[in-house]
Amino acid sequence: MSGLAQDSVLRLAPGCRLSAAGGPEDLLLIPEGALRLKGPARTIVELCDGKRTLPKIVEELKRRYPTEDAFRIETEAVALLSRLRDRGVLEHV
Amino acid sequence: MKYTPRALIAEVTHRCPLHCVYCSNPLEMQRRSDELSTGDWATIFEQASGMGVVQLHLTGGEPLSRTDLTELVRAGREAHLYLNLITSGVGLDEPRLDALIDAGLDHIQLSFQDAEEAPANEFAGTRSHAFKLRVAGMIRQRRIAFTINIVIHRRNIRRLEEMIAFAEQSGAQRLEIAHVQYYGWALRNRDALLPTREQLDRSVEIVDAARERLQGRLRIDFVLPDYYAKFPKPCMNGWGHQQMLIDPAGRVLPCHAASVIPGLEFSSARERPLRWIWEESPAFNRFRDESWMPEPCRSCDRRTRDFGGCRCQAFLLAGDAATTDPVCTLAPMHTIVEETLQRVNGGGDRSWVYRIDPR
Numbered sequence: 001m002s003g004l005a006q007d008s009v010l011r012l013a014p015g016c017r018l019s020a021a022g023g024p025e026d027l028l029l030i031p032e033g034a035l036r037l038k039g040p041a042r043t044i045v046e047l048c049d050g051k052r053t054l055p056k057i058v059e060e061l062k063r064r065y066p067t068e069d070a071f072r073i074e075t076e077a078v079a080l081l082s083r084l085r086d087r088g089v090l091e092h093v
Numbered sequence: 094m095k096y097t098p099r100a101l102i103a104e105v106t107h108r109c110p111l112h113c114v115y116c117s118n119p120l121e122m123q124r125r126s127d128e129l130s131t132g133d134w135a136t137i138f139e140q141a142s143g144m145g146v147v148q149l150h151l152t153g154g155e156p157l158s159r160t161d162l163t164e165l166v167r168a169g170r171e172a173h174l175y176l177n178l179i180t181s182g183v184g185l186d187e188p189r190l191d192a193l194i195d196a197g198l199d200h201i202q203l204s205f206q207d208a209e210e211a212p213a214n215e216f217a218g219t220r221s222h223a224f225k226l227r228v229a230g231m232i233r234q235r236r237i238a239f240t241i242n243i244v245i246h247r248r249n250i251r252r253l254e255e256m257i258a259f260a261e262q263s264g265a266q267r268l269e270i271a272h273v274q275y276y277g278w279a280l281r282n283r284d285a286l287l288p289t290r291e292q293l294d295r296s297v298e299i300v301d302a303a304r305e306r307l308q309g310r311l312r313i314d315f316v317l318p319d320y321y322a323k324f325p326k327p328c329m330n331g332w333g334h335q336q337m338l339i340d341p342a343g344r345v346l347p348c349h350a351a352s353v354i355p356g357l358e359f360s361s362a363r364e365r366p367l368r369w370i371w372e373e374s375p376a377f378n379r380f381r382d383e384s385w386m387p388e389p390c391r392s393c394d395r396r397t398r399d400f401g402g403c404r405c406q407a408f409l410l411a412g413d414a415a416t417t418d419p420v421c422t423l424a425p426m427h428t429i430v431e432e433t434l435q436r437v438n439g440g441g442d443r444s445w446v447y448r449i450d451p452r
Contacts, residue, residue, distance in 0.1 A: 013266070015200045015238020019147065020173045027147060029175040031200040031238045031267060032314075034099070034147050088266060088312060 004054055004082050011050030013091040018045060030089055040065065044077050045084070050093045054078070094372050096331075096381070097145040101174075102338040102349065103134065105151055105165060107451050108158040110183045112218030113206065114445045115244055115286055116278040118154065119352050122451040123341040131161045133363065135168035137339060140367040142172040149174040154341070157184030163192045170197030177202060179242075182228035183221050190231055200238040202269070203229060207243070208255040216249065218447045233264025240267040245296065246286040248442065253296055257303045261311055270300060271316035276350040280409060282445040287437040293321050320430055324395055325402025325418035332380035332404060337371060345370045347377060350405035354414045380404050385415050389423045 004010075012018075019027040019034075026037040028045060037045065043064065047057045058074050065073060084090045107122035129137075138149065149169045156162055157180055169176045177200045178193070205225060207213035213222035232239050241260045245253060253270070260268040272293075273279050273286045288296070300315045307313065319326045329336050329348045338346045343361040346352060352359065357376040360369075371377055379385065383396060390401040401407075402418020410419040410429050417424035 013238070014236045015266075017175075017199070023173065024145075029147060029199070031177065031202075031240060034175070086309065088309075 004078060004085065006054055008054045008081075009050060009052065009093040010048040010054075010081060010085065010090045011093055012045070012048065013088055016089045018042065028084075028089065030087075035089070041080060044080055045090075048081070048090055054081070057081075096334050096371075098141065098335060098337050098371055099146060100148040100150065100336045101138075101141045101146045102150045102152060102336065103137075103165075104153055104338065104340045104349070105129075105134065105156050105162070106158050106341050107154040109153055109155040109181070109450060110158070110219060111155065111181050111221060112447045112449065113244075114216055114218065114278070114282050114447060115246060115273040116448055117274060117349060118277050119350065120277060120281075121352070122154075124451050127342040128159075129339075129341065129343050129363070131164050131168070133343065134165055135172075137343075137362050137367060138169050138172040138174060140362075141337075142174055144368055144371065147175055148177065150177045150179055152179040155181050155183060157182075157189075163189070163196045166193055166198050167196040175199050180204070181217075181221060182225045185228050185231070187231055190235065194235060194237055198237065200240065201232055202240040202242050203232065203265075204242045204244070205256070205259070207249045208252050208259040212249055212252075229263050229265075238267075239263075239265045240269055241265040242269040242271065244271050244273055245288075246273045247288045247292065247437070248286070250288050250292045250296055253299050254303075257299070257307075257313075261307065265311070267312045267314065269314045269316070270296075272296075272318035274316070274318070275320070276353075276405060276409070278448045283433070284437055285443040285445040287318065287320060287433070289438050290321065290434070293318065319402075319406075319418075319420045320434060322420060323422050325399050325406075325421045327399045328403035328406070328418075331400045333371070333377040334381070334400075337367075345374075345377075347380075348405065350403075350409075351376075353405055354408050357414075380414075387416060389425075390417050393423070 016030045019029060026042040028035040028037055047060055058077055061073050061077055062070050106128055107118055108125060166176050176198050178198055179202045181204050206216040210222045214220045241263055243256050275283050300313060304313050333347045338349050339362055343363040344359045345362050346359050359376050360374050386401055390396050402421055404414045407416050407418050408414040411426040419426040419429050
């Protein structure tokens with residue numbers, strides 16, 4: 001499994017949540033333990049609110065990171081989201 | 094401090110309605126009258142969170158035996174911990190489950206003893222299987238992470254495929270299949286529980302095939318019996334490296350079995366700050382680095398990966414917690430394990446003994 005359909009709408013699966021904002025480190029807490037979130041990963045996961053489609057998430061990221069390469073934002077965000085979906089951390093709405 | 098605790102295993106009670114023949118709780122259990130209060134636990138959760146702990150595993154005994162379990166969950170969430178309940182399900186009904194979820198429970202790990210009712214009840218020493226099925230039904234109707242845990246051994250391993258099929262239909266996202274680990278009461282019943290080499294090999298084949306078939310639908314975690322391994326397990330990922338366990342009376346231990354080791358004094362969270370116990374107490378530092386290691390560990394390339402294996406097992410099998418884990422094929426005392434394996438591979442089923450509940 002890899003890649004995500006353009007109309008994908010994702011949200012955190014049951015039992016998966018972000019550590020408290022402003023805590024000592026950004027973690028994605030899951031039943032088996034915790035995944036460390038680096039760089040913009042926390043923001044990317046936060047945008048998976050069960051409403052935004054994949055293009056909307058990418059659009060929002062481009063808006064928030066205007067100095068970053070747009071193509072890179074898109075490929076890295078899609079790669080992270082499909083990895084988390086495959087692990088069962090994110091689910092399709 | 095080089096080591097940050099990431100998980101706290103809270104044995105909130107040793108009371109349990111089940112009497113599993115492979116129970117991993119210590120032979121000497123803590124009594125109800127010695128159990129920590131709700132407030133004691135809340136203070137502990139706060140301290141643990143401040144030290145870097147992110148995961149709280151509420152276990153026992155049966156945590157549902159405590160009437161304040163919902164308050165414990167709430168206290169854990171207020172301390173920003175991830176809340177995992179490890180339970181037999183006995184004591185759960187719909188209102189109580191809803192209250193636990195409302196209080197912030199993140200994940201339920203529900204145990205089963207078999208896929209078939211009669212043997213499941215036999216291994217649990219009580220008629221609990223039918224009730225557990227109803228509990229699984231309640232959990233699947235709610236939005237909460239759900240894992241099924243099944244302990245396998247000589248007498249149920251032949252139904253492994255049925256167990257996997259059962260988990261597949263249960264609504265769980267994860268299945269943990271764990272071969273019995275030989276500590277506590279399980280060690281007493283070891284010769285009746287250890288699978289044969291043939292059974293073990295078959296279980297590995299079955300799990301491999303199921304993982305492939307169920308990819309993306311059901312995650313399977315598989316714990317092997319270390320008696321058959323070539324090298325020991327990296328027990329707790331190292332003594333005092335990532336995890337701590339607090340027993341019902343507040344004693345803080347590096348693992349659930351460490352109280353068997355003579356000469357170690359485990360401090361109580363009632364009397365000492367948790368940080369002192371983790372960082373400074375002699376018991377937590379006793380096997381933390383490599384200075385305790387004898388040969389062949391001391392010069393072994395694997396010492397940074399498996400830490401010489403399990404200290405409790407070294408004591409339980411070889412009578413010395415500071416020797417190489419005897420399951421290691423390089424260990425001087427490995428013959429103890431070989432003799433056990435020869436005996437259990439010799440054929441014939443043995444009987445077991447049931448444990449009773451603490452007062």
